[in-house]
Amino acid sequence: MSDNAATVEAKLPKDLAAEKGLVNVQIDGVWHQLPRGMRMIEACKIAQKEVPHYCYHPKLTAPGNCRMCLVQMGMPPRPAPGQEPTFDADGYQPIGWMPRPVIACANTVTENMGIRTTGELVEKCREGVMEFLLINHPLDCPICDQAGECRLQEFSVQHGKGASRFVDMKVKKPKNVDIGPRIRLDDERCIMCSRCIRFMDEVAGDPVLGFTQRGTHTTLTVHPGRKLDSNYSLNTVDICPVGALTSNDFRFQMRVWFLKETKSIDVNCGTGSNITIWTRGNKVHRITPRQNDDVNSTWMPDSHRLNFHYIDSEARLSAPLVKIAGTHAAAHWNEAITATVTALKTFQPSEIAIIASARMTNEELFLTRALADALGTGQFTTVPRTGEADELLVSADRNPNTTGAQLVWQTSDTAGAMFGIREGVRSGAIKALLVLGEDLTDAGFTAEEIAKPEFIASIQLLAGPTAEASDVVLPGAAFVEKRGSMVNVTGRLQRLNRALEPLGDARDDWEILRDLVLAIQGGQPGDGPATIEDVFKSMAEGTAEFAGLSLSKIGDLGQPVTETGIKIPLLENERARKAAGLING
Amino acid sequence: MAVVKVTRPKLNSGEKMYLGAIMKGFVITMKHAIASLRGKTRGASDLASSGLGATMQYPEQKWDEHLPEYYRGAPALVTDEQDRERCVSCQLCEFICPPKAIKITPGEIPSDDPWAKVEKRPKEFEIDMIRCIYCGMCEEVCPEQAIYLRKDYAITGLSRADMVHDKKKLYEIGGKRVGLVNKWNELK
Numbered sequence: 001m002s003d004n005a006a007t008v009e010a011k012l013p014k015d016l017a018a019e020k021g022l023v024n025v026q027i028d029g030v031w032h033q034l035p036r037g038m039r040m041i042e043a044c045k046i047a048q049k050e051v052p053h054y055c056y057h058p059k060l061t062a063p064g065n066c067r068m069c070l071v072q073m074g075m076p077p078r079p080a081p082g083q084e085p086t087f088d089a090d091g092y093q094p095i096g097w098m099p100r101p102v103i104a105c106a107n108t109v110t111e112n113m114g115i116r117t118t119g120e121l122v123e124k125c126r127e128g129v130m131e132f133l134l135i136n137h138p139l140d141c142p143i144c145d146q147a148g149e150c151r152l153q154e155f156s157v158q159h160g161k162g163a164s165r166f167v168d169m170k171v172k173k174p175k176n177v178d179i180g181p182r183i184r185l186d187d188e189r190c191i192m193c194s195r196c197i198r199f200m201d202e203v204a205g206d207p208v209l210g211f212t213q214r215g216t217h218t219t220l221t222v223h224p225g226r227k228l229d230s231n232y233s234l235n236t237v238d239i240c241p242v243g244a245l246t247s248n249d250f251r252f253q254m255r256v257w258f259l260k261e262t263k264s265i266d267v268n269c270g271t272g273s274n275i276t277i278w279t280r281g282n283k284v285h286r287i288t289p290r291q292n293d294d295v296n297s298t299w300m301p302d303s304h305r306l307n308f309h310y311i312d313s314e315a316r317l318s319a320p321l322v323k324i325a326g327t328h329a330a331a332h333w334n335e336a337i338t339a340t341v342t343a344l345k346t347f348q349p350s351e352i353a354i355i356a357s358a359r360m361t362n363e364e365l366f367l368t369r370a371l372a373d374a375l376g377t378g379q380f381t382t383v384p385r386t387g388e389a390d391e392l393l394v395s396a397d398r399n400p401n402t403t404g405a406q407l408v409w410q411t412s413d414t415a416g417a418m419f420g421i422r423e424g425v426r427s428g429a430i431k432a433l434l435v436l437g438e439d440l441t442d443a444g445f446t447a448e449e450i451a452k453p454e455f456i457a458s459i460q461l462l463a464g465p466t467a468e469a470s471d472v473v474l475p476g477a478a479f480v481e482k483r484g485s486m487v488n489v490t491g492r493l494q495r496l497n498r499a500l501e502p503l504g505d506a507r508d509d510w511e512i513l514r515d516l517v518l519a520i521q522g523g524q525p526g527d528g529p530a531t532i533e534d535v536f537k538s539m540a541e542g543t544a545e546f547a548g549l550s551l552s553k554i555g556d557l558g559q560p561v562t563e564t565g566i567k568i569p570l571l572e573n574e575r576a577r578k579a580a581g582l583i584n585g
Numbered sequence: 586m587a588v589v590k591v592t593r594p595k596l597n598s599g600e601k602m603y604l605g606a607i608m609k610g611f612v613i614t615m616k617h618a619i620a621s622l623r624g625k626t627r628g629a630s631d632l633a634s635s636g637l638g639a640t641m642q643y644p645e646q647k648w649d650e651h652l653p654e655y656y657r658g659a660p661a662l663v664t665d666e667q668d669r670e671r672c673v674s675c676q677l678c679e680f681i682c683p684p685k686a687i688k689i690t691p692g693e694i695p696s697d698d699p700w701a702k703v704e705k706r707p708k709e710f711e712i713d714m715i716r717c718i719y720c721g722m723c724e725e726v727c728p729e730q731a732i733y734l735r736k737d738y739a740i741t742g743l744s745r746a747d748m749v750h751d752k753k754k755l756y757e758i759g760g761k762r763v764g765l766v767n768k769w770n771e772l773k
Contacts, residue, residue, distance in 0.1 A: 255675070258679075
């Protein structure tokens with residue numbers, strides 16, 4: 001036995017796993033190799049066993065207070081003095097199951113550990129925890145905005161008893177509390193998971209939330225004299241497993257089960273947070289962050305998430321306009337394109353300048369370049385737009401695609417021609433302006449300077465001074481109506497997806513640019529690229545960083561294409577906390 | 586597969602002439618004609634028909650009082666004993682509606698309203714009666730007992746817009762309904 005054991009010992013699974021720095025864990029009867037120190041709940045996730053939980057969030061510390069993730073744990077029994085450990089035929093030690101459950105969120109896996117996520121003990125525990133959580137819950141699901149994406153609803157169906165044995169009156173707590181400019185609190189719905197408290201403390205760095213009172217009277221409140229007014233406050237709504245925290249902007253607007261989800265990216269700053277756009281019909285109802293551990297973790301700033309109401313506002317342009325005798329009149333697309341090109345052809349190439357935007361997608365910037373080539377002008381620029389970085393997710397560069405413009409135009413300073421163009425307009429050397437998705441006021445033009453050029457054509461989203469001054473206004477598409485790609489400040493190529501059709505007669509910007517190029521070159525309609533994929537393909541041929549890629553190959557999480565050396569502060573914080581063992585996700 | 590061979594019935598000469606069958610038909614027709622003239626057709630009393638045949642003379646005559654309890658007519662919204670709108674615009678009926686006839690615009694109840702604690706009610710509630718198929722799913726799915734199929738069946742209009750029942754019209758048809766579960770009283 002002894003020499004036989006010696007030969008077997010060399011091949012024991014625990015040694016094989018240890019060579020890779022892993023441990024063997026049996027989850028519901030199946031052995032897995034997992035990293036040492038991983039939380040049991042994450043291990044179960046990898047094993048595709050669902051462990052219901054409320055308070056645990058992979059990006060936050062685990063206080064273990066909801067007790068929903070109880071599982072049964074087992075370890076090899078400790079050998080008596082002098083006793084050799086025994087191994088079964090597969091080389092694992094027999095597991096001695098513990099009679100009481102443990103929480104999966106705050107315990108870590110070790111060698112030869114066993115986890116049971118099902119079984120009578122675990123199921124009884126979940127039923128009991130659900131019953132306790134529902135004692136004071138108001139059950140106003142028909143009114144509650146969370147209904148449809150509520151963990152309490154889901155788990156009470158899956159793991160609840162189905163009926164309440166509790167006959168006493170429910171504890172009354174404050175309802176409809178105004179705790180911040182964008183958030184409403186309903187304390188009766190709160191199940192005290194403390195995710196919001198931990199988020200504000202650990203991620204947002206503004207610990208304004210906390211619990212007061214004790215026992216069944218525990219109440220979530222905001223610190224006296226303070227408001228939940230951080231620019232990251234709406235993330236607490238996302239992570240709230242119930243409807244205790246709701247967004248004022250989305251409150252009572254639409255039930256979530258009607259909404260269609262489209263994966264896209266945020267365009268309000270250079271970070272390019274990954275987002276999900278929730279639409280019904282031709283209306284955006286809300287925007288929420290989407291997990292991407294290389295860009296925005298699972299968070300996004302409020303200022304960016306709420307900046308979509310302009311898409312269907314009164315100011316939105318929905319038909320091409322041509323100025324006749326000082327007033328704008330609606331025109332057909334062909335007329336507007338022809339009017340633009342006819343007017344541009346009356347000028348010398350040196351008298352034409354293009355003011356493009358780093359808010360455009362790579363494909364649009366590529367076509368802008370083609371347009372400049374077709375016109376023969378070298379005067380094209382983007383408009384720099386900077387703000388204050390917030391040391392978390394908001395980048396100082398408020399244009400979403402500055403890096404992309406640098407790559408597509410093969411220049412390190414895409415706004416280099418800006419000064420020259422402004423001077424040219426002032427002196428009258430530049431007589432025709434083509435403004436693509438930009439506002440001339442943002443580009444530093446005064447009202448007199450805007451009035452100066454003989455001809456202005458612009459692709460615009462909203463009515464404003466630029467559209468007002470334009471001789472031809474071509475209505476473009478908003479970011480939710482576009483498919484295309486952008487490169488964020490860290491050099492990651494990411495994809496926008498179309499959630500809506502462009503409003504009214506408005507058109508995708510790349511189609512407008514393609515038609516302009518075609519009209520200038522005298523090509524026939526249908527000559528140019530037919531789809532945005534074709535544009536990307538021709539762009540990738542001329543751009544080394546995009547070689548071998550296509551729009552679909554970018555994927556939902558993007559691809560790093562270049563190194564800019566810029567880091568996203570929030571991710572640095574997160575990595576530090578992960579290295580310190582505070583979080584697991 | 587079993588094959589059953591069907592043979593034609595053998596007819597005798599009398600049956601082949603079919604004169605007897607014609608006479609039989611005449612007799613039955615005459616029976617009904619005489620019963621009609623006497624006002625004593627089938628259903629004259631129990632179905633309140635005109636007596637001029639089993640058919641009722643609609644719209645002069647209506648069968649409304651005979652509609653069974655389970656009759657499914659036009660869907661409508663109801664109020665409770667205290668004239669509170671029962672609907673909280675959860676939009677489950679809109680979701681379940683097979684022909685997508687229901688359109689709800691939810692709205693918040695202002696804080697000065699006596700029912701402010703209910704928080705939510707429909708700002709607009711429209712049922713397109715051209716689309717409605719009277720299936721009763723909306724009534725079945727409603728968690729607030731707010732929508733019921735009433736006995737109204739003669740839904741008419743001169744335009745498509747006329748056929749859309751708005752919130753006002755729906756409450757008009759629905760009226761007040763008492764004796765329902767009331768979860769919004771003071772003792773929750």
